[in-house]
Amino acid sequence: MPNVPELFGSMVFNQKVMKERLPKETFKALKKTLDDGEPLNLDVANQVAHAMKEWAIEKGATHFTHWFQPLTGITAEKHDSFITPQSDGTVIMSFSGKELVKGEPDASSFPSGGRRATFEARGYTVWDPTAYPFVKEHTLCIPTAFCSYTGxxxxxxxxxxxxxxALNKQALRILKLFGNTSTTHVSTTVGPEQEYFIVDEKLYNQRKDLRMTGRTLFGAKPSKGQEMDDQYFAALKPRIVAYMEDLNNTLWKYGILSKTEHNEVAPAQHEMAPIFSTTNLSADQNQLTMEVMKKVARRHGLVCLLHEKPFAGLNGSGKHNNWSMSTNEGENLLEPGDTPRKNAQFLLFLTAVIKAVDENQDLLRISVASAGNDHRLGANEAPPAIISMYLGDELEAVLKSIKDGTPYDDKSQQKMSIGADVLPPIPKDSTDRNRTSPFAFTGNKFEFRSCGSSLSISGPNTTLDAIVAYTLKQFADELESAKDFDSALNALIKREITEHWKIVFNGNGYDSSWIAEAEKRGLLNLRTLPEAMERYLDAKNIKLFTEMGVYTDVEMKSHFEIKLEKYTQILNIEVETMLEMINKDIMPAAFKYMNAVSKTVIDLKSVVPSAKCASESALLTKLSALVDELAVKAEDLSKKHISAKQAGDCMAVAKEYVSSVIPAMAETRAVADEIEPLIGEDYKPFPSYEDLLFRI
Incomplete structure (x- = not known):
């Protein structure tokens, strides 16, 4: 049994280690960089680098790397050893402040969206001192930002x-209006719940679709799925227990606050939830978590699937992004509070989020758009592609009373004047987690449920922070110039709640009537990535991101290209894999089985000439017709695939995949899945859904 307090963070160069190993003045200077963002002096960097190197070597490290997150959505690292040659033929282990702070990896093969020519290969990695370095597999990993030669x-x-x-700057302006001058920093915090599937490694290796695409492109519905609800929170299987114990111990060593583990709804599906961290740190840790999940699974003869929809007909996997705002003094700005003045502050921040989400539905949808997530959103385990907000009955009633100027249904039965003593305390836990809502208020935070399992949470949280910062700036501009703050505050909140009331929806997002209702309200239903991306470069989006200093217009244009290119590349791989599995696996298996049945008929009739062999004949007739149909469907898919790739620019290609190729893939799969249950067990071309989901 591990000693968890000793184990936790043991491989992390955190503030505790820094304080123990750095000279007092050095640590004080580094803290100013960590807390206030002040530039790091090179002398300080050299002392930090030396201490970090000595600590890392004690932990078994021989190399260091600038660990960064390119636009592939995963992490990247290039390892350099600590060794420095000496004139006498020996080496010493050294690491300078310059090496700590800055690196120059080749950037030519990372996605750039045409931002620079291939020959402009140089890129720079710059240490992010707000994220702690850690030792992973004999390498000191230094979290860094990554930029091009041109910046x-x-x-x-x-x-x-x-x-x-950007959010920190604007939130401080708002707090100052409420008389808070002691707060020096506002951060966003995130706790990303991570869903995933676990399958047996030997079975996984027999499925080309899982190996190449991360999801099953074929698979007949098993006799049992998730309809019994007997998987959710059920007792863990022994192999899963061993995996989760190993996973927790590994994550805890990296200082990752792995808190909750359980079976999810679908067979072979599970979840890990961490405790909240500052968003930057949480994003780094979630990237590391996904890497660790996969590696630890392999140690147990298992494979961790992070695709959003690895199995058709079963729940997909998401990553519920629990987001809030907190001050350096520990105040959660989305905590309803228990005094009128605190409630007024809470209501203003809440109103800012409501306005931000309503005005930027497109950006939120874009932030979670991917080929995998398009399969998941709108299915019965995930929120719809329509962005709406769930507030809970009580909070909705509070806002409605402000909007309508009617009494709040409380003992006081008085009209509420924000900031006045008649405003009642708002209970903290009066909401429920509406699992059908994309953006649900859950007591003192918002749960953005649309994020896909494999997604880097940096993208959605960049968008969330930016749109809320942009809205807070508008509020601060207005309120700072007001002659009567309370009156202006009342008017602003009432006006904005009224204007953006359409985004609030506490009902069932799975109900088909919601689609019509959302359209009536004027909400967007961006069902696919290309639909969403068409809005990305709208003038209002470029204005928002550039004014907040989050993206340049050049960066946005490159992201547009990269996202569409990745979408079409994924679909290209899926189609090529489908066609190969049909030609090399499914049809040969069907031919082999039909041949065996035919031989049985021939052998039987040679012994019993009067045998009718009706069942065998019927089976052969059906299989033969299906195989012929599959060949036709595969040929049609191939032609549509070739045509789509020649459609024009990246948007035209993506749209052609949506309108033509994806429907053809579904039709082709339907025929193949009809063939699968007709083939004998010994002839099946690859492990079935039943094998993958229940043989753990």
């Missing part, structure tokens, strides 16, 4: 840091 962001971290600073 534009080539990663997920840089825009996130910019958005956090």
């Amino acid at each position: 534009e962001a080539l990663d997920k971290k840089t825009p996130l840091l910019r958005s956090m600073e």
Whole structure:
């Protein structure tokens, strides 16, 4: 049994380690960088680098790397050893402040969206001192930002840091209006719940679709799925227990606050939830968590699937992004509070979020758009593609009374004047987690439920921070110039709640009537990534991101290209894999089985000439017709795939995949899935859903 307090953070160069190993003045200078963002002096960097190197070597490290998050959505690292040659043929282990602070990896093969020519290969990594270095597999990993030779962001971290600073600046302006001058910093915090599937490694290796795409492109519905609800929170299987114990111990060593683990709804589906951290740190840790999940699974003869929809007909996997805002003094700005003045502050921040979400539905949808998530959103385990907000009955009633100027249904039965003593305390836990809502208020935070399982949370949180910062700026501009703050505050909140009331929906997002109702309200229903991306470069979006200093217009244009290119690349791989599995696996298996049945008929009739062999004949007739149909469907899919790739620019290609190729993929799969249950067990071309989901 591990000693968890000793184990936790043991491989992390955190503030505790810094304080123990750095000279007092050095640690004090580093703290000013960590807390206030002051530049790091090179002399301080050298002392930090030396202490970090000595600590890392004690932990078994021989190399260091600048660990960064390129626009691939995963992490990247290039390892350099600590060894420095000496004139006498020996080596010493050294690490300088310059090496700590800045690196120059080749950037030519990372996505840039055409931002620079291939020959402009140089990129820069710059240490992010707000994220702690850690030792992983004999390497000191230093979290860094990644930018191009010309200074534009080539990663997920840089825009996130910019958005956090934008929100900090505007939130401090709001707090100052309420008389709070002691708060020096506001950060966003996130706790990303991570859903995933676990399958047996030997079975996984027999499925080309899982290996190449992360999801099953074929698979007949098993006789049992999730309809019994007997998987959710059920007792864990022994192999899963061993995996989760190993996973927790590994994550805890990296200082990752892995708190909750359980079976999810679908067979072989599970969830891990951490405790909240500052968004930047949480994003880094979630990237590391996904890497660790996969590696630990392999140690147990298992494979961790992070695709949003690995199995058709079953729940997909999301990443519920629990987001809030907190001050350096520990105050959660989305805590309803228990005094009128605190409630007024809470209501203003809440109103800012409501306005931000309503005005930027497109950006929130874009932030979670991916080929995998398009399969998940709108299915019965995930919120619809329509962005709406769930507030809970009591909070909705409070806001409605402000909007309508009617009495709040409380003992006082008085009209509420924000900031006045008649405003009642708002209960903290009066809401429920509406699982059908994309954006639900859950007591003192918002749960953004639309994020996909494999997604880097940096993107959605960059957008969240930016749109809320932009709204807070508008509020601060208006209120700072007001002659009567309370009157202006009342008018602003009432006006904005009224204007953006359409985004509030506490009902069932799965009900088909909601689609019509949402359209009536004027809400967007951006069902696919190309539909969403068509709005990305709208003038209002470029204005928002550039004014907040989060993205440049050049960066936005490159992201547009990269996201569409990745979408079409994924679909290209899926189609090629489908066609190969049909030609090399499914049809040969069907032919082999039909041949065996035919031989049985021939052998039987040679012994019993009067045998009718009706069942065998019927089976052969059906299989033969299906195989012929599958060949036709595969040929049609191939032609549509070729045509789509020649459609024009990246948007035209993506749209052609949506309108033509994806429907053809579904039709082709339907025929193949009809063939699967007709083939004998010994002839099946690859492990079935039953094998994958229940053989753990």
